[in-house]
Each structure stands twice: as structure tokens, then as C-alpha cells.
Amino acid sequence: MTQPWTLHEDRALPADPVTRPIAREIYQQTRSLPIVSMHGHVPVEWFAHDTPFTDPAELLVVPDHYLLRMIISQGRYALHELGVPAVDGSAPVEADPRAIWRRFCEHWPAFRGTPTRFWMEHELVEIFGVTQRPSAETADAIYDRIAAEIADPGFRPRALLDRFDIEVIGTTDPAWASLEHHHALAAQGMGERVLPTFRPDPLLLLDNLTFTHDVLATGAAAGVQVNDYATYLDALRAQRLRFKAAGGVATDHGPATPDTTPLPDDDAARLFDAAFNGRPVTGAQVAAFSAHMLFEMARMASEDGLVMQIHPGVERGHARRMTRRYGSDKGYDIPVAVEFTRALQPMLDAFGHHPGFRTIVFTIDEDVYSRELAPLAGVYPAMRLGAPWWFIDSPEAMRRFRETATETAGFANLSGFVDDTRAFCSIPARHDLARRIDAGSLARLVAEHRLDLDEAADTAVDLAYRLPRLAYAAR
The missing domain is CATH 1.10.2020.10 (uronate isomerase, domain 2, chain A)
Structure with a gap:
């Protein structure tokens, strides 16, 4: 008779007999902690309608x-x-x-x-x-x-929030969202548990085929008539505040590169007017405006207190034919190499010490952890280094992250674990894996007498719960 399929209690913990018992002890401190899931893509409609799957x-x-x-x-x-x-x-x-x-x-x-x-x-x-x-x-x-x-x-969505012990979850919403579902949830007492996240990417890309439509839709949602660059900025500011009033604590940015070089206002206005009125723009102009607007998003974040999440470095729709056939996000997004030190310098020089500005920077280019991102997060008060994300949301990559980033950034300058998923039921699994990998990494520091056991256990709780709560605290 075939034995029933079961999972080993020590899965993903270290294999060696010295660190595994230590890792078990550390993991026990975090395995039952509530989940803070602030960078998700679960549709808000699932919670608003609470219909069966x-x-x-x-x-x-x-x-x-x-x-x-x-x-x-x-x-x-x-x-x-x-x-x-x-x-x-x-x-x-x-x-x-x-x-x-x-x-x-x-x-x-x-x-x-x-x-x-x-x-x-x-x-x-x-x-x-x-x-x-x-x-x-x-x-x-x-x-x-x-x-x-x-x-x-x-097994309905709201019941699963309790079953999975998800204390708070962020949905990712288009910039022009009416937020009606979030308002309905707030009216039912769930406004502090299911939070909107402002995603303005299509509004910052002048070559977006629906750029004018999306800008006008955002203006309509914000109650701002957009007809030029100045009113475009007004609409973005107003809509950000609407998200914040609905419980939002963060914005989400996935630019091609993290360049934050600002343009003179007159140049930005000319580029906006060209795209808004259907006139052609070059690839270089698209890139320049995107960098300028990332800087402007940081300026707005310093004013309204929303946490700026930045995750660049993906070639979207690598398979052009598949993108045309199945739509955006279905054409094989593939990682590319990214440079951060010079790209983020304008933003961090302007706002890196600003008391109202907070940014979390993610990457899927592992080469830059120790060379660029950890040193940046290790000095600028406004910046945290995001958890391994997407393609490196994996056991070996998480271990490499701990080895390459922590020595320079320290644990205190990290975001803690932040999942990035559209698959609702994978949320507890992802957090469990991260907690196991962190337990193993911390156990090695204990075994090497670089941390005491109580410090390692406390740090594990930081990474699993306290740091995400702190990084996304409402202001």
C-alpha cells in the first residue's frame, strides 16, 4: 500500500546536524506569527464580493x-x-x-x-x-x-484571511481606480486589513498606447480635468491622496530602469503635451520622461507619506508575438541587468534624508546586492532594501541575499519578507518558506558564535513581522 503524501517537518531547514537544531528553535518563534502581505496582486474584488472560488x-x-x-x-x-x-x-x-x-x-x-x-x-x-x-x-x-x-x-476569500492569519494585505490597484470596493470593505470594518496600493506605471510611460485615455481616466477618478502637464501632476497628487484616505500606505513602481534624473519643467511639459495630444515621441524621450516622473513620484511621496516601492529591471513582454496574442503580463517578462548607484542618486540626494520620504527598492539582479543596494540602504535613512522578489523569491536566492546584503545593510535596513503573488493560496506557503530560510541563515550565525540564540530569534521575528509592519507603517 502506498504511503500517504506528507511533508517533512524540517523541509528547507539546513541539512547539517549542527545548525539544524538551532534553526528548528528559531523557526518555532516565527512559524505562527501573523502574515503581513503588503505587496500582493490579489484582486480587491475577491474580498469585496466574497464569492466562492x-x-x-x-x-x-x-x-x-x-x-x-x-x-x-x-x-x-x-x-x-x-x-x-x-x-x-x-x-x-x-x-x-x-x-x-x-x-x-x-x-x-x-x-x-x-x-x-x-x-x-x-x-x-x-x-x-x-x-x-x-x-x-x-x-x-x-x-x-x-x-x-x-x-x-x-473557504471564501474573507474566511481565508482568518484561516491564513493574514493580518493585513495590500492589493495593487490601477491609478484610475474608483476605490469603490475598498470603500465598501471599510464600511464593513475591513478598511485596515485590505489596503489599496497606487500603481501609476501606465501614466508615466509616454509610449503607452492608451496613455491619454489612462491619464484622463485618472483625472476623472480624482476629480481633476487634465488638459496639460500641470493638471496631470494635480491629478496624480489628488489620486494619491484618495488612495491614502482609503487606507493605502504605498505606491508601486515597475520602471524599466531606476533612473531618477529630473528634467526642467518646461521640457517635461513639452514631452507630456506631445504624447497627450497623439504626437510621436522617441525612445529616448520616453526614457527621460519616465526618469523625471519617478523623481516626481518621490517628491510627492515626501509630501503625502506613501511608501514608494520600486522594482525595476524587467523586460516586459519579451515575446512580442505572445504579448500581442494574450495581452500584457503574458509575453514572458524576463530580468535584465540594472545599475542603481547613479540611477538613484538624484532621488536620494534630494529626498534620501527627508523625514517624510520612504522608499523600498527591490531587484531581481542579484549582482547589485552587495555592490550597490546594500551600501545605499546602509546609509540613506529613507531607503530600505526589499526582500528577494519574483525570480529570486526562492530558497537558494534568499540564502545568497542574506549572505550578500546583511553585512552591509544590516537587518534593520531591510523590508522584512514581502511576498509578490497573484496566487492567494500561495501566500502562507511563501511566508513559511521565507521563515524557514531565515531560520537557517540565522542558525549559522549562532553556530559560528556571531549571534546569540536570543538575538537570532528576535531577528527572525523582525524579518517575519516587525520589519514589514515598520516599513509600511501609515503616516
């Missing part, structure tokens, strides 16, 4: 780009066969969730050694009580088990 595929597979990427990489299925519609109408989307689920289970061996494997194991076993490993043979039985779980009223 439709099926296992729609909950666990379709919104999770980590799963989709790995399956696509094996060459057997296209995105529309995994539940993602082709926006150009070129192919019918797979409407059978069971078929989508089977395709995921068939590819389970492809996830070996990846963080996605750890997260999905945690979700399937710890959350859904699955006792069989995914495979073509077990797919239907696992599907039925999960379907039965999500049909229970206790």
Missing part, C-alpha cells in the same frame, strides 16, 4: 504565472489551453477546468527543485489535505478533493 484550476493554476511559465516551457500546451484567453481571438480558450488541472498535474515533475514546487506542496497538503502527489493518474482525485474544499463556505 469557482474551481481548482481558476484558483491555483490560471492566475499563477510561475506555474504557467514552467508548463509553457515544456512546449506541450499554449496559454489558451491553460485557461488564458487569447485577446486577439485567435484561439478558443480552454473552458474545462478539469482539463487545465490535468495538464498541470502531468507537468508536476518539471517543478522539481523550484520554489513553485515548495509552495504547491504546502498548499496541496497543508491547506487542502491532499494525500497523493500530482500526476496524470491522480489529477482527477486531487481535483475532486480541492473542489470539495473550496465549495465549503469556510
Whole structure:
């Protein structure tokens, strides 16, 4: 008889017999702490409507780009066969969730050694009580088990906030959001638990095909008639304040580069007017305006107190044909090398010591941790170094982060763990993995007599809970 599928209690803890017992002791101090999930992409509508999840595929597979990427990489299925519609109408989307689920289970061996494997194991076993490993043979039985779980009223989005012990969660909302769902949640006593995050990226890119529409929509939401550069800035300021009034504590920026070089106001106004009125702009002008507006976003952050999250360094829509076929975020975003020291200098020179300014800088270019970002976070009071993000939200990359960043930045200048997920059920799994990796890293410092055990345990609590709370504290 095959033994039921279970997870080892010491998974992701150090393998050596000296540090593992220490790591166990440290992990016990954090494993039950509440979750602070401030950089998420879970739709606010899920919490506002609190409707049941439709099926296992729609909950666990379709919104999770980590799963989709790995399956696509094996060459057997296209995105529309995994539940993602082709926006150009070129192919019918797979409407059978069971078929989508089977395709995921068939590819389970492809996830070996990846963080996605750890997260999905945690979700399937710890959350859904699955006792069989995914495979073509077990797919239907696992599907039925999960379907039965999500049909229970206790598995609706709001109930899961309690079940997962999520103390606070930030949603990421477009700059033109009406915020009606956040207002409704606030009226029901959830305004301090589900918080909006202002994401203005499309408004800062002059080559955005819907730039004028998006700017006007933001102005309408803010109650500002936009007709030139000055009223454009007014609309951004007003909408930021609307987000803050709705409970928001942060903004979210994903520029191509972290350049923050400001332009003379007249030059910025001319570039804005050209794009706003449909006149062509060059690539160099697009880049210059983006850098200028990142600087302006920092200026506004110093005035309204919203935390400025910056995560550059991604080639969006690397596969142009796939982007055209399936839309933004579906064309294989790929990391690129990034330079921070000179790029952030204008912003940090102007606001790095400003008492009202706070920024958290993330990267997926590991080379810059020890050379650039840790030294910057280790001196500028306004800057924190963000947790390993996206492609480096993984066990080995987290360990490398601790080894390369902490010596210069210290623990106190970090953001603590910040997840970045659209997959709601992966949130507790991601935080659990981070807590295990931190326990192992801290255990090594204890074993090498560089920290006392009580200091290591206290630092683990900082990283898991206190630092994220401090980094995103409302002002």
C-alpha cells in the first residue's frame, strides 16, 4: 500500500546536524506569527464580493504565472489551453477546468527543485489535505478533493484571511481606480486589513498606447480635468491622496530602469503635451520622461507619506508575438541587468534624508546586492532594501541575499519578507518558506558564535513581522 503524501517537518531547514537544531528553535518563534502581505496582486474584488472560488484550476493554476511559465516551457500546451484567453481571438480558450488541472498535474515533475514546487506542496497538503502527489493518474482525485474544499463556505476569500492569519494585505490597484470596493470593505470594518496600493506605471510611460485615455481616466477618478502637464501632476497628487484616505500606505513602481534624473519643467511639459495630444515621441524621450516622473513620484511621496516601492529591471513582454496574442503580463517578462548607484542618486540626494520620504527598492539582479543596494540602504535613512522578489523569491536566492546584503545593510535596513503573488493560496506557503530560510541563515550565525540564540530569534521575528509592519507603517 502506498504511503500517504506528507511533508517533512524540517523541509528547507539546513541539512547539517549542527545548525539544524538551532534553526528548528528559531523557526518555532516565527512559524505562527501573523502574515503581513503588503505587496500582493490579489484582486480587491475577491474580498469585496466574497464569492466562492469557482474551481481548482481558476484558483491555483490560471492566475499563477510561475506555474504557467514552467508548463509553457515544456512546449506541450499554449496559454489558451491553460485557461488564458487569447485577446486577439485567435484561439478558443480552454473552458474545462478539469482539463487545465490535468495538464498541470502531468507537468508536476518539471517543478522539481523550484520554489513553485515548495509552495504547491504546502498548499496541496497543508491547506487542502491532499494525500497523493500530482500526476496524470491522480489529477482527477486531487481535483475532486480541492473542489470539495473550496465549495465549503469556510473557504471564501474573507474566511481565508482568518484561516491564513493574514493580518493585513495590500492589493495593487490601477491609478484610475474608483476605490469603490475598498470603500465598501471599510464600511464593513475591513478598511485596515485590505489596503489599496497606487500603481501609476501606465501614466508615466509616454509610449503607452492608451496613455491619454489612462491619464484622463485618472483625472476623472480624482476629480481633476487634465488638459496639460500641470493638471496631470494635480491629478496624480489628488489620486494619491484618495488612495491614502482609503487606507493605502504605498505606491508601486515597475520602471524599466531606476533612473531618477529630473528634467526642467518646461521640457517635461513639452514631452507630456506631445504624447497627450497623439504626437510621436522617441525612445529616448520616453526614457527621460519616465526618469523625471519617478523623481516626481518621490517628491510627492515626501509630501503625502506613501511608501514608494520600486522594482525595476524587467523586460516586459519579451515575446512580442505572445504579448500581442494574450495581452500584457503574458509575453514572458524576463530580468535584465540594472545599475542603481547613479540611477538613484538624484532621488536620494534630494529626498534620501527627508523625514517624510520612504522608499523600498527591490531587484531581481542579484549582482547589485552587495555592490550597490546594500551600501545605499546602509546609509540613506529613507531607503530600505526589499526582500528577494519574483525570480529570486526562492530558497537558494534568499540564502545568497542574506549572505550578500546583511553585512552591509544590516537587518534593520531591510523590508522584512514581502511576498509578490497573484496566487492567494500561495501566500502562507511563501511566508513559511521565507521563515524557514531565515531560520537557517540565522542558525549559522549562532553556530559560528556571531549571534546569540536570543538575538537570532528576535531577528527572525523582525524579518517575519516587525520589519514589514515598520516599513509600511501609515503616516
